[in-house]
Amino acid sequence: MSSPSTNATPAPAPLIREANALREAGRLTEAEAAYVRILERWPALPDCWFNLGVVQRRSGRYQAALASYQEALARGVAGPEEVYLNRAVIYSDCLRQDEAAERELREALKLNPSYLPALLNLANLHEDRGQREEARTLYGQALTHDPMCFLALARLSNLLPGGAYDPGLIARLREAIARPEASAADRAQLGFALGRALDANGDYGGAFSAYQAANRDSRASALPAVVRYDRAAQEQVTEQLIAAATPRPLAPPGADATGPRPIFVCGMFRSGSTLTEQLIAGHPAVAAGGELDLLPRMIASELLPFPDSLATASQGKLMQLAAHYRDRIAALFPGAAYVTDKRPDNFFCIGLIKTLFPDALIVHTTRDPLDTCLSVYFLHLDHRMSYGLDLMDTGHFYRQYRRLMAHWKRLFGAGIVDFDYDALVRAPEATASALFGSLGLDWDPRFLEFPRSGRAIKTASVWQAREPLYRHSSGRARHYARQLAPLREYLADLLPAAGADR
Template identity: 50%
Template sequence: MAEPAEALMALASRLRAAGRADEAAQAYRQLLAIRPDLPDSWFNLALMERRCGRFEAALKAYDEALKRGVSGPEEAWLNRGVIHADDLGRPDLALADLEAALAVAPDWLPALLNLGNLHEDMGRREAAGDAYARALVVAPGHPVALARSAGLARLSGADDPVIGELRAAVAEPGLPVGDRAELGFALGRALDQVGAYDDAFAAYAAANAASRATDPEGARYDRAAHERFIDSLIAAFPEPAAPVVDAGDPPIFICGLFRSGSTLTEQILAGHSRVTGGGELGLVPGLARAIAGYPQAMATAGVASIAQLRDLYLGGLKTARPDADVVTDKRPDNFLHIGLIKAMFPDARIVHTVREPLDVILSNWFLHLDRSMGHALDLEDLAHWHGQYVRLMRHWKALYPDILDLDYDALVVEPRPAVERLLAYCDLDWEEAVLDFHRAAAPVRTASVWQVREPLYQRSSGRWRNYERHLDRVRAALGTDSQA
């Protein structure tokens, strides 16, 4: 018969491999109560705790792993840094963790790339460039380091050496398609920046094709399946949510299509003395995934079930942003789950960011998004996705006329009236600082990290006109009924 510790270790490993994180964490805790001298098990416990959203517990487990001499301590330090940066919004602690990782392994590429990314989030352009330069010394021509470094460059024109370097890198024979996609998006971005729009369009088309080629099945967008999902959301929430006597203190929800101005909206609000930017919290999608039979099951969910969901959300919010007064939950695709949000918090303030459809579609196509967002790899698929978004938002707004539409294009033309309306909706007093949002020191985790660190500008509004000659089929697919 196996010893208790051996049996628990085997059980924990099986549960971890099966993706049963909570049960695996419990098994690791039982194991470590018997054998606390197992640093790798502390490390694995930390992985499971984070997967379950128990971030402080994960940090403590990493501390134990480090204290007990875990092999590869730089990975434990890096993982701590990711929790501090992504989950808890503590960039200074994340920086200390990454520096500790590099003290152990000065040439470790993952730490250098994460360091550069963290500096970008904090608006530290020179420091980010230094980190990527170090990465390129360690791994010359590394596609991620090269692409991110190019994204920081201030380009002089189409013949800038950075563009030449990207062209050469993309054309390298035998380059893996994933690397070709990474570099291709960087090349498209650089060409767009210098006004070489036809070349930029071609580079983005090739980059999206390469991204799809890395996982053709996983990147497939099933239009009919998405239509059925939207149908199910509408059917599951046919009428407004019932009032709740005490729903706690929900955040301000900011949602809309990706690249519709949600980050800008959050940065404006975070400039207010009472507001803490929560960033793209995964709490609402996490709850939706955890509900068996979602969304259909919500049609018959009772008061007790919804109260349990509400408590889970508020507990997660408190863990992610403790001691905050007013928090924002800026998860653009939460527009899919407005029915769930309102079921939990009938009085929740929901800011819906809107923008010219062609600008939104192009901006998504220009990004190297996760391949699970297969619709973003094809312009006509993006037009279809947009049409389904419009259909769903019309349903939500018919149920909840209090949803606030914040128009990006109007905001950048005349900021003050739009911001005054936004603050009044959020029950916040006027503060001039909200118009100086670009000076904020808080981290910004978004593809538009450098744009939101500038004063409001209009150059992204109407950007689609630079590519008008390529958009006939997209415009036809959108039709005339394209506003949510």
Template identity: 50%
Template sequence: MDAESAALLEQAAELRRAGRVEEAIAAYSDLLKREPDLADSWYNLGWLQRQARQYELALHSYAEALKRGVRGPEEVHLNRAVILSDHLARPAEAEAELKAALAINEVYVPALLNLGNLHEDRGDRAAARATYERALAVAPNHPLALARLAGIVEPKGDSADRLIGRLEGEIAATREPAARADLGFALARLLDAQGEYDKAFAAAEAANLASREAFGRGFRPYDRAAQKALVDRLISAFSKPVARDGEPAPAVFICGMFRSGSTLVEQILGGHSAIVSGGELDLIPALPGRIAGYPEAASNPDGAELESWRRFYLDGLAPYRRGQALVTDKRPDNFLHIGLIKTLFPDAKIVHTRRHQLDNLISLHFLHLGPAMPYGLDLDDSAHWYDQHERLMAHWKTLYPDDIFDVDYDLLVREPEPVLKGLLSFLGLDWEDDLLHFHRRAGTVKTASVWQVREPLHARSSGRWKHYRDQLERALGELTGRE
């Protein structure tokens, strides 16, 4: 390598370390035109392109790294699998990449965990279980593998009883907060299913505490004043309805509280011949970070700005589109951005999922959420988020009363056909008899509700909060008005 190439390599590395993604991509691209055999630089370029959402280019760069003998090729195959599965809707190719990683290193636990998760997404319980057990054979008592295994076993019976004891033992033995969180949420699920409600709630509470600890010093706890201020700004910025333009939106936007039935609604709709399931897309939440001065700046964009935002969304949606079919964009927290959605696509239809508040709060409390959703770590914070969600949704419904359709989870599971016929009428679609057989349908589901939507409709989760009345009263105070 000559001096000029060496200087360019150092510049590219400095830009990458500084988080200047676009500049680093340009520098690595220039370097690799001069020095195409630098496998590690191809890897770094692929990593940066993935951060920039240049997924096809990232796949190409990772392939070049493999071709040129990159160190740790199993990790490169893993990275390619994540892109194919999470961003390009190509699960079969993702599986091939994971198997390629394991052909290189059969004890590579990250590939085993991702392969098991891919089997779960596709509803193959036996394959998922075998893969997690294979991971545990390689790394006995690996916390995430053990937690994932606990998440797919039948919650009653000898296997579940043995797993409960094993989870309790591992929680007691580990000081690692991330491991305690993984194991604790799995334990809470099994105890809840067995009717051990006091123990289940205690396990969930401990798991949430461990999550806070695991997020470290940089963790920002839920800020109630900031969330209220954001909702105030959204209401003020998007104070008037956008006029329809007669152009059909490319997607149906399904939103609401997490754990309010959005995955179930999408899975049912995904059986319609005119709809393709897109899953939990991150396209709308990614846009505010690209709009300086959001939300105020998004309420009245010029033509060029609006077109660039629309293009960003449509490019990201492209891997999911099939002819003229609508794509379901099921992202619960898109309720924050209905004003932006209607700015992008004035004729967009919004499906808003609802659930009994206390059932929703308990379900959140038992769910392992990341640091981006800190409200879920505390019941009182979750109640505050819920109340702000209700306040903002009331505003959107005032602006767009004919473009938002509420689906009540409890009514849906009790009387599905009339609810679905109303929803289809709202979407301008005809009834199809196969819709209620959603649990038999092949396909990928990439949310925490992956196994619930593989079952026929049932009302077992309605009224679940009553098992935790005492704990809810301790956390929230008097429940009057929330019951």
């Protein structure tokens, strides 16, 4: 987020320009030091406090960032609603304190009731909590303030419960996509919502066409550096991980160790990981961590080049990293005996996980390959997961994922528990109770009664995970047999045998 308007107070302009340049270059440690030096001498500079908060947040120093943003507010920063928004994002996304996030967003809206970013973020927060009507009201308010807020229209459409969609809403989505004001990013948001509506109405040919167009628009809206999936590069990543030496695991924590034990839930996106996490978190000893960024941040800051660095990392270094991870989840989820880390692409990190946490429980979620790839293609993913923009690229990524998981299973065997989404929807209690047995957790059939609201779910599956178990997503690919024919042929050796129970 950019800085609010330039502060008019006389200031050491060359020093500020230097600090801003360091921030923009991503040299965060140096930028923070530069801002601190400036503010030690000239503390009445709200823009510098704001930018210090930006740097601290990007560095993962969230409490420090909150304090810096508060200083910016206390010193009269221009556009204070933006500062409240930034504080809300830290509370919600980084500290998992949703009540505090709501408080900050409502402060922003007190100052500026038509501030769209706060309206949209507050609506999204209600979505995370399963509060459908509250979210719909806020998206409606956003559209009242700005009828061309295409994101609000797309989100409002996605909030409708499953079943047939009103033809009037479908027409409204089509009209919005055709408007000249709609950017490629807007058309992508609207197009994915249109595809979902047409799919719900049983217009599968129309839905697939809408999703194709949405993925094209999503690609058009992305930066060139992240727009194209590189199959050869992905194969090289797989080869490197398979070839990498696995260090000697650290000793498991002693019986007197404190803090939660991690449960890693990983697999392909759209393979049932959110549902699996919510099921496990039904146990009173388990806190749902969601998609934590702790391992990717650890790799980026401490373990590059990865995975080669693992071969030379000292036991002391590895112990330090493991302790930091455990300290972070203990701080985020105080009192929990177990914490789930449900970042699907942590399947790349299983070697690291088993090195740092030899006692870690790893649940690998699986689902029918065609259903999985189709659901990925039908989801508006982050552009960094550019394989999702093309169905055959998704199939290629899926094949590389299966290669890597086969390698991890050879190394760690029973240390990785496979959990089949399709088996769960067919036989919920038998499948779920077996999972709990593998994790060493007591089973109670009431764990299958997923909460309709309250527990925050910060993934694309937020509403599916709140519904009773349903089978219409299992075998979904049958509605798209013609469109999936090339993918079916490409993945033929990975598909379940014809007639197999699904």
